[in-house]
Amino acid sequence: MAHFHDRALTRPTSFNFAVDVVDYWAAQSPPLQAMCWLSQDGRSQRALSYAHFQRQGHRIAVLLQRLGVEAGEKLLVILPRVPAWWELAVACLRSGVVLCPATTLLVGKDIEFRCQASQASVFVGDAASVQKFLKIRDNCPQVRTVIQVGGDASEGLVELGAALDTVPRDALFSGLKPDVRSPALIYFTSGTTGHPKMVQHNHISYPLAHTITGKHWLRLSPGKLYWNLSEQGWAKAAWSFFGAWNCGASLFVHDDRRPFSPTRLLDILHEHPITTLCAPPTAYRQLVLSESQDHFRKNPPHALSHCAGAGEPLNGEVIRLWKRMSGLQICDGYGQTETILICGNFEGAEVRPGSMGRPSPGVPLHVIDSNGDECPAGVEGDMGVLVKSEERDEAGFFGLFDGYLAPDGKLDKRIRSFVRPGHVAPKSWYLTGDRAIRDKDGYFWFVGRADDVINSSGYRIGPFEVESTLKQHPAVVESAVVASPDSSRGEVVKAFIVLTDEYAKKDVDGLVSELQNFCKENAAPYKYPRKIQFVDATFLPKTISGKIKRNELKRLEWKSGASKL
Known part of the structure; x- marks a missing residue:
């Protein structure tokens, strides 16, 4: 049977990232590398195969089952860039436990809100985040199990390493495969009129649909080594996780917990065979400063061949300076916590500095007016993804979230429908909340946000x-x-x-x-x-x-x- 990697991306009736991606690449010969991990001080390095994550994913899924954690329950995880994060993620996806990542920057009050809103029954963290949680634990009675990764765990906590010692290395999780429509991930985002919202994704909206992100925007394939600078609590890290592994590429992970340093980034690019870099514009802005350019000339990248940027609009002058400095074009892209990459600069197309590029393959992205009609070229409007009309329905593109999850379990999909005179069915759109202009050649140019989020x-x-x-x-x-x-x-x-x-x-x-x-x-x-x-x-x-x-x-x-x- 042909594997999904060999076919056009279509909505499947059955899919599981752990089974259909991790297990698939783990079976390849010779064994494929899934991750190159570098310690905080840069002195320790580990090469981890897909088979490693397959094995650890099974073992942790078995452990969670032993601890009484069932499919559909929420697991809030706050970990730095350590392999255990990805091992836990694979275990959750395999078993149907809903993974709720959060950033290590959170304080106790932030953690308390997220635990209460998500009704998480499991909290996982390193020693630092567990200590933050324990101070507010009495306010989160629904959290039954606390798992600590590394360090000396206090009484009543589960230390992951010690607990896994009781699980055989060849243990296999034998529970039911989660339905593709069931929740897989919850990320927290910020709004303008209330607390952070919970963004829910099912087992294909991120885990499979990010094949588009990895293949077309990041241009990944087996043998590529991809470095994304985002910390694990942010959805951008999931873009990298799913985008790279869907394509059989390897993730480069540096467990760096210090403020960003452009010279340190350049040193790592010089010392390691990283082929692909994705960094936010704030990093590229520092990389093109004169002192960084001097460092670049003395320590050029070892294998870098492709650069991408996302997270905020990228200034055209920075793109030009980096191209002159490195010979590489930064391919800007646009997406959200709620979506995969829906607009970007792709291989074979002209890059117009300052533009977000054109819609991703298969993504019905448009600029629309207040009536739900497409704006003419050069006219500002709302960026919207068409999810339903008389001509098509949402069965086509599936890289959208399930909706914002309320504490009572209800989902708000934020779909807006426009009834057009003389038409039987309304047009329904997911509005991104951002405004843009589309030029005559189909390139999108960011104007600003329609809300107040900073x-x-x-x-x-x-x-x-x-x-x-x-x-x-x-x-x-x-x-x-x-x-x-x-x-x-x-x-x-x-x-x-x-x-x-x-x-x-x-x-x-x-x-x-x-x-x-x-x-x-x-x-x-x-x-x-x-x-x-x-x-x-x-x-x-x-x-x-x-x-x-x-x-x-x-x-x-x-x-x-x-x-x-």
Whole structure:
């Protein structure tokens, strides 16, 4: 029987990533490498085959079964870039346990919210994240099992290594294969009017559909070594995981927990046979600085042949500088936590610096107006994926999420339908929330977001979360948080803050640092406002119902801030 890798990507009736991808590549001869892992200090390196992840995936699935974890239950995992993350992921996909990744940057309150919202019954982390969890465990009674990876686990916890010692190396999970429509993954994203939303994917919407991402955008195949800089708590890491392994390529993973360093990145590219790099624009912006260019000339990449960028719009000048410096074109791409790559620059097509490229193969992406009709070339509109019309239905493209999962189990698919005069059936669209222009040749050009989410260095940050944290400080009466232009990060968090009378009399400079440190301690550090402006209450524009008009503040900020870049 022909394997799915040899056929056009179509919606299957049966598919499991662990069985149909990991086991498939594990059976190849000679054995294929799935991962090249590099320790924090760079002194230890491991080459791990697909057979390794096949074996460990079976063993961990058996262990979870022994611990009473059943298909459909949620497992929240907060781990750095260690092989155990991928071993757990394969085990969950094989057994039907729903994997809920989260970033190591979260503080206890963030973890508590995610555990409660997802109703996770299992928490998995390293020693650091487990300690964060234990401080709020009493508020998460639904978590029955806590698994620690490495370190000395305290009483009542399961240490993964020791627990696996009780599971035979040749153990096989014999449970039922999950249905393709059942939930497989939940990622958390940020909104503008509430807490982070849960993005649910089934067993094909990410695990299989990212074949498009890996094959066409990243141009991966057996023998390629792919390095993605994203940390495991973000959906971009899943893009790499599924995109690379669907294509039989190998992941390069550096367990780096330090702030980004362009010279360290260049050293790794020089020392290791990495063929493919995907980095956020904030990294490329630092790589083209003069000091980085000098380092590049002294330590050129060993095997790099393809570069990709995603996470935020990539400046055309950076693309030109990197091409002049390396001889390689950065192929920008666009997608979301809710989707696979839906637009990008692909092999054989002209790259137009500053453009997101054209729709991915098989993706019905369009720019539409407020009536649900396609905009003419050159006219700004909403980016939308067509999921249903008289001519086609959602059975074609399946790289979309199931919907936003509410704590009560209900799904909001965010599909908008437009009834057109004279037509029997409405047109239904998934609207990305971003606006763009399509040129006459079909290239998409990013305009901006239709919502208020801040995208700083690839991190999506909801203003509500930052405002809620600031409000906990006794100095703050109210605040409004918006994106502010930044030459290095694209945009950063800025807070307009109204102070209490008492604090308004204090040292302003000292208060800025105090509020920033307060946010770092009470929310994930990447969310803190890098810019703060103290204002009178009358400065904040509001609706008749009292809601702050963030869009007006953002327009003012970008009008004044862009001229300073």
